[in-house]
Amino acid sequence: MVEMGTAQADIGVIGGSGFYSFLEDVTEVTVKTPYGSPSDSLFIGELAGRKVAFLPRHGRGHHLPPHRINYRANLWALRSIGVRQVLGPCAVGGLRPEYGPGTLLVPDQLVDRTKNRTQTFFDGEPLPDGSVPDVVHTTFADPYCPAGRAVALAVARGHGWDPVDGGTMVVIEGPRFSTRAESRWHAAQGWSVVGMTGHPEAVLARELGLCYTSMSLVTDLDAGAETGDGVSHDEVMRVFGENVGRLREVLFAAVCALPETAERACLCAT
Numbered sequence: 001m002v003e004m005g006t007a008q009a010d011i012g013v014i015g016g017s018g019f020y021s022f023l024e025d026v027t028e029v030t031v032k033t034p035y036g037s038p039s040d041s042l043f044i045g046e047l048a049g050r051k052v053a054f055l056p057r058h059g060r061g062h063h064l065p066p067h068r069i070n071y072r073a074n075l076w077a078l079r080s081i082g083v084r085q086v087l088g089p090c091a092v093g094g095l096r097p098e099y100g101p102g103t104l105l106v107p108d109q110l111v112d113r114t115k116n117r118t119q120t121f122f123d124g125e126p127l128p129d130g131s132v133p134d135v136v137h138t139t140f141a142d143p144y145c146p147a148g149r150a151v152a153l154a155v156a157r158g159h160g161w162d163p164v165d166g167g168t169m170v171v172i173e174g175p176r177f178s179t180r181a182e183s184r185w186h187a188a189q190g191w192s193v194v195g196m197t198g199h200p201e202a203v204l205a206r207e208l209g210l211c212y213t214s215m216s217l218v219t220d221l222d223a224g225a226e227t228g229d230g231v232s233h234d235e236v237m238r239v240f241g242e243n244v245g246r247l248r249e250v251l252f253a254a255v256c257a258l259p260e261t262a263e264r265a266c267l268c269a270t
């Protein structure tokens with residue numbers, strides 16, 4: 001373990017240990033933030049010359065439920081070591097029968113149905129530098145980085161996946177899954193997938209000027225879209241485990257294909 005400052009990365013991946021445990025020469029870095037501790041240490045490695053920091057969203061033992069994750073600390077920690085582009089792989093439920101287990105969807109829209117999460121760095125309190133900014137309203141019409149989305153889709157196709165290009169992720173508070181009525185309502189709105197961690201991760205990244213790209217792996221059909229007993233945690237973990245190798249390959253390829261940070265042409269940083 002090393003102290004912060006001796007290792008840097010410009011790409012961050014918020015996802016489980018299944019992604020970085022295969023890397024050689026991973027450096028574990030503990031980071032303290034003005035917002036408390038992130039979910040875990042950062043694990044920094046190198047992929048084809050790109051320095052990438054992995055952060056287990058739920059902690060390495062998967063002990064943090066979605067509503068207890070310190071999203072502000074997670075994003076702040078990544079930015080503090082130099083990260084400017086973030087990939088956020090996550091497990092979601094499909095809201096349409098055609099989005100069955102194993103579907104990879106790269107959403108372009110998000111609906112926030114969370115209830116009790118701090119979702120801004122600009123809450124009227126002094127910032128870590130002591131300044132108190134005027135009221136800030138972040139532009140969020142398009143919540144995801146267009147360049148990151150294009151890369152994710154291209155590399156997935158290059159790995160024999162047929163990803164869904166676009167769609168709306170509705171993020172619920174959890175940790176329970178939706179009722180059938182809630183799920184049918186989500187589907188009736190035309191929304192595509194349902195998750196528990198995509199918000200406020202995306203908006204906090206935007207507030208810090210980071211590119212953020214969601215890569216959503218469908219692990220089950222949500223309660224309103226299936227005809228069985230409903231979603232179970234065991235089923236989610238099983239399908240995720242079956243697909244984690246393939247998702248890791250796509251993720252690693254995406255890391256290597258992202259634009260150099262200095263050459264970002266998107267508007268995320270502004």
Ligand SMILES: [Zn+2]
Pocket residue numbers: 145146147148210211212264266267268269
């Ligand atoms: Zn961007």
